Amino acid sequence: MRSYPRQADGHGIKLSGYNTSRWAEDWRGMRDPKKRDDILDRLKYLPIDADGDAYVTLSGEMRLRTTLVSNPGLVDSPYRREDLLRLVGGADVHVGPFRAYGELAHGGLAGVNYGTPAGKSRNTLIVQQAFGELGGPVGRATLGIRYGRQCFTDGSPQILAIRDDNSILFVEQGVRAWAQLSRFRVDMFDFHHVTLGTGGTGDDVADKSTRFSGVTGGIVLADSKTRKLFLDPYAWRERNSKARWGSTTAREVRRHWGARLWGSLNDLTIDWTLDRQTGDFAGRDIDAWSAYIAQTYQLSRKGLAPKIGVHVDYGSGGGAYDKGALHNGRFVTGGAIAYSYQGALSPSNLVQISPNVTISPAKTLDLTTEYQRSYRATESDAVYKGNGTAYTGTQKIAGSHIGDAIRFQASWKIAPRVSLITRYEYFQPAGPLAKVKTTGSHYLSSWISLRF
Known part of the structure; x- marks a missing residue:
């Protein structure tokens, strides 16, 4: 029976190598001793019974990351340095149609001028994921249901993400069910967001003031060696009892209706999402749009294997004040x-145009440079920070252009289990953002990860 393509089933990022959602990895190939290179490979497949149909997969990660920021928050102030440690250990148990996955994580934080630690950076110990799952083939379909704490990334990374830049991942608590055929799939879920404490396992809890539920579909438009194209329509609902716009904090119910078209056509890679948003905030109607349009073209597969690309990000604005x-x-x-x-x-009241170029001096090394120009979608609304709050007073100042940035990234796969990534950005405020006395800021971050 042919199954729905694994790279598009919504159950984890399956681009290459290890995945951010470690349960999305399939290590049954390590049942063959000839495929194991060392003792760590042996940990990927530990049989429970004589037939090997029941087995355990162990996983782990250690990541060291240092980040330097000048003028944090675009305010003229001393630099901030964060030294972050991530330690993760997981176990994936398979017994016939039943599966249980558990993952413990620790986040360490040191540095200079990093302010009050948040649970995403400093966390003594968290049950980052823990769920039970029942699933398998039923006739021509594959059915499954999962309950517990889990990563969820079934959508555009601009809308849904587990925020891997943090030491502790953003996870959900609740139930998820799916049905898959060879060319179609449907996925339903009902979650509460998990809020993070900084202590032991008892202070990372499901936030009952939030609720995120919905359905996502999938259609295989092309699945060949050179053409892989998928269409994922969706309808979601998110409730947040503590949403804030302008000077008002109130209950918000926001519905997302849209579709994502993504994949590759020969040398062209695309990721296009159109997201319609309706609902209610403090008795007011929500009428908003977001769009994320990204494409990359491989100019050559020889020499430096250059790629050129551009992404355009749009989030409507207006009405907060x-x-x-x-x-x-x-x-x-x-x-x-x-x-x-x-x-x-943040993507609220924002238009960004970002051309980029990537070269690969070696098979294991990618270098990317990007120029990013940013505008407001609506001049009568504020410019919004990454945490969603407004830059005070910007809603009163005319002008659409709000800033420019230059970015660099180097990604080096040192060994199959070891990677090193370095990022740099300089952001220069403009127009209304500059007029509220913000200032330019440098950002430099580098981290090394070891996974098994």
Whole structure:
């Protein structure tokens, strides 16, 4: 029986090598001793019974990361340095159609001028994921249901993300069910967001003031060696009892209706999402749009294997400081790092155009440079920080151009289990953002990861 393509089933990022969602990895190939290179490979497949149909996969990660930011928050102030440690250990138990996955994580934080530690950076110990799952083939379909704490990334990374730049991942608590055929799939879920403490396992809890539920579909448009194209329509609902727009904090129910078209066509890679948002905030209608349009073209596979690309990100704005409909677009769990490495901007009331170039001096080394120009979608609304709050007073100042950034990234796969990534960004405020006395800021971050 042919199954739905694994790289598009919504159960984890399966681009290459190890995955951020470690349970999305399939290590049954390590049942063959000839495929094992060392003792760590042996840990990927530990049989429980004589037949080897029941088995355990162990996983782990250690990541060391240092980040330097000048003028944090675009305010003229001493630099900030964060030294972050991530330690993760997981176990994946398979017994016939039943599966149980558990993952413990620790986040360490040191440095200079890093302020009050948040649970995403400093966390003594967290049950980062823990779920039970029942699933398998039923006739021509594959069915499954999962309950517990889990990563969820079934959508555009601009809208849904587990925020891997943090030491502790953003996770959900609840139930998820799916049905898959060879060319179609449907996925349903009902979650509460998990809020993070900084102590032991008891202070990382499901936030009952939030609720995120919905359905995502999948259609295989092309699945060949050179063409892989998928269409994922969705309808989601998010409730947040503590949403804030302008000077008002109130209950918000936001519905997302849209579709994602993504994949590759020969040398062209695309990721296009159109997201319509409706709902209610403090008795006011929500009428918003977001769009994320990214494409990359491989110019050559020889020499430096150059790629050129551009992505355009749009989030509508307007209404946060008025009495009519609220037009501010927003993501669900996506991270602000997509719009500024240092969290200077969010996707609300924002238009960004970002051309980029990538070269590969070696098979294991990618170098990317990007120029990013940022505008407000609506001049009567504020410019918004990465955490969603407004830059005070910007809603009163005319001008659409709000800043420019230059970015660099180097990604080096030192060994199959070891990677090193370095990022740099300089952001220069402009127009209304510059007029509220913000200042330019440098960002530099580098981290090394060891996984097994």
